[in-house]
Amino acid sequence: MTKETIDLKGRKALIVGVANADSLAWWAAKHIRNAGADVAMTYLNDKAKPHVAPLATELGAEILVPCDVAAPGQLETVFDALKEKWGTVDVIFHAVAFARKEDLRGRLTDCSAEGFTQSMLISCHSFIHMARLAEPLMQQGGTLITLSYYGAEKVVDHYNVMGPVKAALEATVRYLAHELGPKGIRVNAISAGPVKTRAASGIEHFDELLLEAAAKAPLRRTVDACEIGRVSVLLASDYGASITGEVLHADAGFHVAGMVFH
Numbered sequence: 001m002t003k004e005t006i007d008l009k010g011r012k013a014l015i016v017g018v019a020n021a022d023s024l025a026w027w028a029a030k031h032i033r034n035a036g037a038d039v040a041m042t043y044l045n046d047k048a049k050p051h052v053a054p055l056a057t058e059l060g061a062e063i064l065v066p067c068d069v070a071a072p073g074q075l076e077t078v079f080d081a082l083k084e085k086w087g088t089v090d091v092i093f094h095a096v097a098f099a100r101k102e103d104l105r106g107r108l109t110d111c112s113a114e115g116f117t118q119s120m121l122i123s124c125h126s127f128i129h130m131a132r133l134a135e136p137l138m139q140q141g142g143t144l145i146t147l148s149y150y151g152a153e154k155v156v157d158h159y160n161v162m163g164p165v166k167a168a169l170e171a172t173v174r175y176l177a178h179e180l181g182p183k184g185i186r187v188n189a190i191s192a193g194p195v196k197t198r199a200a201s202g203i204e205h206f207d208e209l210l211l212e213a214a215a216k217a218p219l220r221r222t223v224d225a226c227e228i229g230r231v232s233v234l235l236a237s238d239y240g241a242s243i244t245g246e247v248l249h250a251d252a253g254f255h256v257a258g259m260v261f262h
């Protein structure tokens with residue numbers, strides 16, 4: 001038997017969602033690169049570029065292009081760049097979420113149609129859009145990974161509109177897995193435990209949420225971004241070859257906790 005190692009050498013990975021060095025996407029990019037894959041990264045806009053470009057350089061990313069998933073044509077341009085440079089892509093890592101401040105901080109009951117639509121478009125439909133664009137570049141199969149959260153399954157105070165949006169994202173994972181599986185394309189979500197990032201800072205009482213997560217989780221701790229990066233490598237690799245349509249919890253077991261007494 002050969003030595004057990006996770007080797008992504010020769011694989012091509014697109015990472016969307018790096019904002020800074022705290023981003024879960026950055027940790028996924030680092031670990032996927034460290035496992036040997038070639039990496040392409042995107043940045044949201046000109047304002048974000050100075051924060052992302054040095055990280056892309058540090059990683060030796062072969063492609064760095066702008067990508068606002070809500071801007072018509074930008075995702076197409078990203079995939080054109082992949083096609084031109086690589087011809088194929090093996091891994092798509094989607095770590096994109098957005099909700100208007102008033103919707104993230106307000107009740108779902110009060111969420112406007114526009115706010116809801118915008119959040120769904122950016123946080124959920126963009127994954128569908130990426131799957132469609134990736135499909136022709138994954139003739140030998142591939143893997144699509146997105147990030148979800150426990151608030152998709154159960155009510156989490158202050159998660160508000162993102163709860164139903166992440167629930168839609170998780171259902172999307174299952175339907176895409178069903179549709180693309182016959183082509184050898186796997187589709188999974190990582191349901192990550194709470195980690196302090198810029199997106200997380202938009203959620204009210206996030207520090208309390210972290211404490212609650214650590215207190216209730218079977219491992220009695222929260223997770224870190226590095227751990228989410230490692231799960232990304234697992235799903236991207238042949239070690240995850242039989243896993244598709246899955247929402248894999250990387251949350252120190254928090255999702256199994258019911259009533260916990262202290």
Ligand code: NAD
Pocket residue numbers: 016017018019020022023024025044048067068069070094095096097098122147148149150191192193194195196197198199200
């Ligand atoms: P982050 O702020 O570092 O990443 C969010 C990313 O979304 C940013 O890079 C931002 O530029 C991008 N984005 C927003 N609107 C966009 C648009 N229109 N086009 C392209 N990109 C856009 O925070 P993060 O916590 O690393 O978030 C990454 C993903 O992880 C999100 O889907 C988030 O919901 C999910 N997640 C986070 C946690 C957590 O506790 N941090 C837990 C579970 C799931």
